[in-house]
Structure formats: structure tokens, C-alpha cells
Amino acid sequence: MSGTHTDVPAPPTVPSVLAHDLPRPVPADEFAACPVGETFRRVGDRWSMLLVILLGQRPHRYNELHRAIEGISQRMLTRTLRNLETDGLVRREVHPTVPPGVEYSLTPLGGTLLEPLSALADWAVRHEVEIEEARAHALRDRRAQR
Amino acid sequence: MSGTHTDVPAPPTVPSVLAHDLPRPVPADEFAACPVGETFRRVGDRWSMLLVILLGQRPHRYNELHRAIEGISQRMLTRTLRNLETDGLVRREVHPTVPPGVEYSLTPLGGTLLEPLSALADWAVRHEVEIEEARAHALRDRRAQR
DNA sequence: CTGAATCCTCTATGATACTG
């Protein structure tokens, strides 16, 4: 965050991404100052982390991933993989067989993500119950107060 | 998925999450019920992680946070703080002064998140350049191909 | 100062159908 300036006069950013489905129409990186926020927004969607974790175990074929995740649509699987590929985290290899076989795997860079990601995942598992309890508690209180 | 005998003989369908080499055994749940995915969806939005990191440095007042983040709307700041509070990660203390002062801080549970989060943030900072380069490269290739 | 309420836009994601 490079902030500290309280008077950013709304630069004419926002190039109005009217293009519906383009791959990353360059999101006017005025906000890209903080790499942490940037990265979280890039890998912080619903599927990226799971894909990285899956591919961290071993390379996978497209439909293998599709079956393994069970709940992701083809559209999002493809899109997420392409994003990860663009960011240099995932490699896509096409084998010119018939029918074509495509194998996805982590790049070395992607491999380095695996460790901090595991730390987070580990945290999630370890504190799952506490969070559940906190939520239950909060919701109970909220009801009681009305 | 009936009789199509491909070369992949009935894969275990439920790949264990994070089976590579964690310090602790991680229960291989189904992905749908995976606490990892759940937690990521809860804390994986645009602001939660940044707030936790900020509050990890020291307690903050509401407007302090608003100024510090530069880009978040009041609406989302309040909403995100409430979510974190509900999940037991953030504590909200109202001081009955005039005008009222509200202080936000991490709970002990929230404090435990700080470490894995820092690992991720660290990764983001360390590999920022590589990612940028990968993206630039990919975009260049994409243009050249047309 | 710390929000709540309202309205609105854009984005992420899904469903479905089609293709090399």
C-alpha cells in the first residue's frame, strides 16, 4: 500500500472492462502497489489454491482435475488454469496424440507456493473447530439480542 | 463413467489434500467439505487478509483502518470486520466516550493466523517480480500469436 | 467518529450447448 495520500482525485482509471470474458484485461493497476493484495486477489479465488495443491501432488490431465474437484465447471477450470499458467505457476503440456492429451503440472515457481499454501491450509484444518464455535456463538448472541 | 476403459484404472477419486509432506497428517476429506476450501472462501476475499495483517501490527481504530487501506469503502470495511469478528479472529471494543471510539484488535485465534499469512505475504513479495515477468511474457506471446 | 441503509455496477461462477 503506498497510500498515505488522502486526496487521490479518482484518476480516470477503470477502463471499463466491458469486454465480457477476456483473459485479464489489464485491471488498471493503480491499486497494484501492494504485492500482497495483488497476489491474494490473483490466487485468492475459489479454485486457484486447490488446483495448486492438487498439482503439487503430481501432474494431472484436464479431465482428471475436472473429476477430482467435483463442483468446478469446465469454464472455471479452464479459466483458472490459464490464469495460473499466465502467472507462471502452472505449465501446460500438449501431447500430440489422438485424442489429444494435455498435462498440467506446477512450474518451479508454482512449487514454491506450495509451502506457504500448506501452512495456511494447515491452519485452516487445525482451527476449524474454533472458528465454527466462534460463529455459532456469535450467531446465538445475535439472535438473543433481538 | 461406465465402461470406458481408459488407461487410468479407477483413480482414487478423492485425492488427499496436501499429501506431499506436511509436518502433520492432514485428514483427506472430500473437497466439498474440505475446511481448507471453506476457510479460503471465508478469509480469501479482497480485504480480510490485509486487515488481519494490519491488526497484527497493532490495534487500530475504525477510521485508522479506513485511511490505512486506501481503497476500501466504509461498507466493505465494516462488513469485513464483522465477518472476522464473527469468526472469532477480531475483537471489537467500544469505548463509551464522546464521540465514541472503537478499537479493533486480533484475538488470540486471529493471532495464530498471522504466521501462515505472513508466509504467504512473504512469498508474494519474494516472487513478485517473477510473476510480473511471467505475465508480461505470456501477454507478449499472446499478442504475437495474433 | 462509527457506522447503517440504500442503490447500483461489475465480476466471478455456473449451466448448457457446440467443436477439433
Added chain:
DNA sequence: CAGTATCATAGAGGATTCAG
């Protein structure tokens, strides 16, 4: 098998206004 193309929708998130 490995995608694309198209349509549709819920919800994230912002802007603005009101209030204790």
C-alpha cells in the same frame, strides 16, 4: 479428450446518504 461460446445469476464491492 480438451476445450470454446453464449447466456444467466448471485454476490462482491463501491457510492451516496442518513444517523446515534
